[in-house]
Amino acid sequence: MATAGKNTKLRSQILDTALRLFSHRGYFNTSIHDICREAGVSIGAVYHHFANKDALARALFDDMLARMEVALSDILACHATCHKRCDAIIAFLFALAGQSPEIMRYILDARHHEFMPEAKPLGTSRPYALLRQCIEGGIRSGAVRPLDPQVAVEAAFGGAIRMIQLHLDGVLEQPLPHYLTQTQECAWRAIRI
Numbered sequence: 001m002a003t004a005g006k007n008t009k010l011r012s013q014i015l016d017t018a019l020r021l022f023s024h025r026g027y028f029n030t031s032i033h034d035i036c037r038e039a040g041v042s043i044g045a046v047y048h049h050f051a052n053k054d055a056l057a058r059a060l061f062d063d064m065l066a067r068m069e070v071a072l073s074d075i076l077a078c079h080a081t082c083h084k085r086c087d088a089i090i091a092f093l094f095a096l097a098g099q100s101p102e103i104m105r106y107i108l109d110a111r112h113h114e115f116m117p118e119a120k121p122l123g124t125s126r127p128y129a130l131l132r133q134c135i136e137g138g139i140r141s142g143a144v145r146p147l148d149p150q151v152a153v154e155a156a157f158g159g160a161i162r163m164i165q166l167h168l169d170g171v172l173e174q175p176l177p178h179y180l181t182q183t184q185e186c187a188w189r190a191i192r193i
Contacts, residue, residue: 011049013039015060023102027057027115058116064103065125071096072130082138083192087184089134090160094180097164105168108161131157135191144191155190159183 017039021030032053036043050056071092079085097104112119122128135152138144144152160183167176 007049010041010045014041014046014049014056015063018056018060019102019106022057022060022110023105027053027110032056054115058119060106061112061116061119064107065127068107068127069130072127076130076134082134082141082143083188085134086138086156086187086191089131089157090184090187091180093157093160093164094176094183097167098176101168104164108165109168128153138191143193145193147191152191156187159186159190 014035018030018035021034021038025034030053032043032046035053035056036046039046046056050059072089075088075092076085079088093104107122113121131153132149135144135156136149139146139149139152147155163172163176163179163183166172172179
């Protein structure tokens, strides 16, 4: 049992290091040797858990999407109205960008199709489906205008994503939380009845 725990910890250490390096240097400018050196692990340890750098990048991407799916599912379960759900989703995304900018940078900035050509686009991922589910529920309840759900998802969350990108680029004059309420208000105005 102790070996399983050690393997899980080692795998997490490798993934965390890869995330940090991929998000700062880029996928193509990071080698397996760089990851080993930064993580303080042997190359054998990396290859024990991942077949190659592509598999490591894919595992990292899948892990992040799974974590986002859990968080978004919790938000949908905890909030009854589309308005409250949208506000909570934007607050979650802003908090994630502040606490773990590497995750947001990897999800938003990495050109995943260049190194994971078999990966489906983010717009077909389970987290995106949950965003769409939130909006479709709002349309059904009459709280959201009868828009094409794809357009409504982009209108509701696209501005927040852009603010996060500006935050990651260091362009914003104030810390990201300063813009939360205004971003939530603009998002809701864009889709409400």
